[in-house]
Amino acid sequence: MKGSSRISRWVLGIFLAVAGLLMLLPVAWVVLQSFETPDEQTSPTPIWTPHHLSLASYRALFEVAPFGLNIINSVVVTAAVVIGGAVISVLAAYAFARLEFRGREVLFIIFLAALTLPSQVSAVPEFVVVKYMHLLNTQLSLIIPALIQVIAIFLLRQHFRTIPTELDDAARVDGAGHLRIIRHVIVPMSWPAISAVMVITGQAIWNDFFWPNLFINTTSRMTAPLALYNVENAGGGGFVGAVFAGLTILCLPCVLIFILLQRRLMAGIGYRGISR
């Protein structure tokens, strides 16, 4: 009895180790390829380990595309959406959780209704709105529409309601206004939830392909994932190395961020799931 459970434990461990390897194999292949010479990359037999580290692909990438600029664009857009979105969501969630006003319940339900619709369904009319605001082909087209994060407002409101009201009552008696209460009571008390929401938003915006593909068509204004697609398209398969290099630059932060922020990320994704 004991022996069999020990064997099954080993089998389970080996199964998971292999499953993990299989999941990461495609990523590993791309990362290793990016350090190979063009001859090795196009060899009919896959070469896993580059003979000597070649940075030719990375040089090619930054020659065929303003990839440095594209990364900066990605950073700017992501930072603006994460910070701006968090501020807007915290303010709205506080109003919904703590203040009483006419139409609160109705308004909240109207907000929630947006959760049942996939945002991309509104691609056509949103494009029209962005066009008429003269935002097409600007970074702002990626920032402003992304600042309304209904799910974040919902999650934060739920979280704020778990904070005892005595705390903000006490602050109010001391003469604090709403903004001070938010800054000194609500935000510190719910920082784990807020930061989880920020990490999830950041990951989604950094990786987004759909909206940049719709709104941006000037290479120098593109975010990194779109710029890479553009390199692939423009090269007609000729810039294999450059694309591998770009994929590596895009993938590595994901792995690193996951390892560093594993707990926070899991909590964030879990939050989004559980409280739906």
Added chain:
Amino acid sequence: MTRFTRRRGIGRRQPLAAYLLLSPALILYIAFIAIPLIGIVLISFVQWDLISPPHFVGLHNYRMVAHDPQLGQTLSNTFLFDIMTTSIHIVLGLGLAIAVTAVRSRVVRFWARTAIVTPFLMSAGAVALMWSYIMADTNGPLNYYLIKLGWHNPPDWLASGTWSLPAIVVIDVWATIGFTFIIFLVGLQNIPDELYEAASIDGAGAWARFRTITWPLLSPATFIASATAFIGAFEIFTWPLIDTSGGPGYATQTILLYIYRDAFQNYQFGYSAVVSLINVAILVSFLTVMAVLARRWVHYERV
């Protein structure tokens, strides 16, 4: 008025402050959620290429639906994607989450967790580009190793009428299984160990424990995972756009890709609005059915 102040404490009834705090979210909501939703209905009644002014065509766009074979194929593709990806998500996601929870070695657990979630954190564009090289017919490592393993003539995955749809399913599951996995993992962590201990003392085997404890207590997670996988399948866009262009023919065209092409490649904004509305109608009715079913079999009581 006094009722509120008495019950909920001092100074909560401040409509002006509330509206001020809400105003940024409210303005953005109106501009980018409410107006587009109303707009899509209005656009469905016009013929419009976004350059010349729109002109009203009544129900013409709706009538076009009946004479559109592409839409039929697109919808059936989307349903196929949906059935395949949702069922794989539940079985594989739950299986992996149970395995990771059960495994003793911390190293293996960390490794498996990282490996399973990493693809979910990658850009869809990057995922699609990556797989187009891996599944390529010439110089693609996948077919190279399949031949080595004895499959003499493996298909050109992304260009084959039979295999392109399953290939897109593989890419989609690889890229998104991490989410389902985490949902189940968090769900499993919330089940108290004492329940399992008690069941073991009562002599329940592994299968009995799964059936009477894990599965019912996990039902909220299962509901969320299947609803998300279901909606996710309707949002499949980037893999067919980059890897197959919806082809060969229309074999891998999804509804979102179809909307995108009608609007931004054929400039038929009116018709694409009708297709968008069909998409919304299907999704909302399915989600309603799921919510009703959930009320019957999802356990929400806290242990």
